[in-house]
Amino acid sequence: MSPRISVVMPVYNVEKFVKSAIESVLKQTYDNFELLIVDDRGDDRSIQICNQFIGDPRVHIIRHQCNKGLAAARNTGIRHSLGEFVAFIDSDDLWHPEKLQRHVTHLDNDPQIGLSFSRSSFIDFDGKFIDFYQMPKLTGIDAAHLLCRNPVGNGSAPVIRRTTLNDIRFLSVTSADRHSCYFDEKFRQSEDIECWLRIAATTSWKIEGLPEPLTYYRLNHGGLSANLEKQYASWELMIEKARGFAPLLLQRHEQAARAYQLRYLSRQAIRTGDGSAAVKLFNQAMATSPSILKNETGRTITTMIAAYAQWIMPSWGYIAIEGVGQKCISVMQKMRISRDGVSSEFMQDNKL
Structure with a gap:
């Protein structure tokens, strides 16, 4: 069989x-x-x-x-x-x-x-x-x-x-x-x-x-700023290919998509500890399509705060704030998962 x-x-x-x-x-x-x-x-x-x-x-x-x-x-x-x-x-x-x-x-x-x-x-x-x-x-x-x-x-x-x-x-x-x-x-x-x-x-x-x-x-x-640049270049190649099979989609949504991608890369830079790259990428995102602030206010503001905090603050201070922020986000995520019908038993069995 x-x-x-x-x-x-x-x-x-x-x-x-x-x-x-x-x-x-x-x-x-x-x-x-x-x-x-x-x-x-x-x-x-x-x-x-x-x-x-x-x-x-x-x-x-x-x-x-x-x-x-x-x-x-x-x-x-x-x-x-x-x-x-x-x-x-x-x-x-x-x-x-x-x-x-x-x-x-x-x-x-x-x-x-x-x-x-x-x-x-x-x-x-x-x-x-x-x-x-x-x-x-x-x-x-x-x-x-x-x-x-x-x-x-x-x-x-x-x-x-x-x-x-x-x-x-x-x-x-x-x-x-x-x-x-x-x-x-x-x-x-x-x-x-x-x-x-x-x-x-x-x-x-x-x-x-x-x-x-x-x-x-x-x-x-092992993520580095150079790797983020490669990710972004590869994403742009994907956009170029998509023009051939979804031209109307790109006409309507390309700039917003580019802004979301830049915001995502900003979060990746935060994860690797590169506050300078995170701020640069976030600013590029906002300049590309400010509408992402309206469409996803919470996530966009959170990314901005994290990027600038990591760029400005000493590492020990940022690590302390990041720990508190991640715990709050984790609690909210688990609440949402529960609201979507996932049982507490599943989460416990999953060691989550």
Whole structure:
């Protein structure tokens, strides 16, 4: 019997995390799945660690001849997959044990949903929960909202119907070996949002989220201002591509989307401790589209206060204020999760 879900896990230089990522998949309460590990030719011990799991008949390792990047690794996994649904997990992230079961139920209950995603809980470098969550809009998501705010949030959150992926499939024209693509292999960053945007803008499939934080998203301690610049440049390339398949969408929402992206990068700079870059990015966001202050007043003001406080204050003072602020936000997030129907038992079982 073919597996109902194909889980695609690209692997590249993640020896510190990959064992835990694989175990979080194999511990799923829903077990009719295959795990396709795509070896993207790193130079550490990641694949030796993966080899420890090949005795499990659900686990398969697919090897690239050379490093091709995350988008190409996901495409390779999709092409080898057998499932009705395709789930993605990055090899430094983790899943709640009920993730696949809840997504299967979500997709079965509404055949019009093409992409089902979950809220995410942040974990630190060592895998410890930090009581902070991605809190996106879950329903009523259109292409404009996805362009501006990317509610899916990260590459370990979605489970997608194969038929949905087939609807956005295109043929690679940049490689000597022509093959089907779903993620654009020209992108080394922003490949996620580019793919989700094509689904939202060019198909009739619905994109909806689950209120439970079923994905554990690991924060990267290695972020630098230079990397933020690369992220922004990659996002701009995504915008240029989108002009070809969603020109009216870009005419109406490009400036607001750019402002939201700059605000997001400002928060990333805050996370890495670069107050100067955070202020610069926030000011760029406001100059690009002041409407984000009206549309998302709380989040925009919070970003402004954090950016300027980190820039002006001594580090010990900012750390103290940040700790208090994060505790307040965490409490409000948990209250909202509870209002959305997530039980306290689930949160306790989740160690959140």
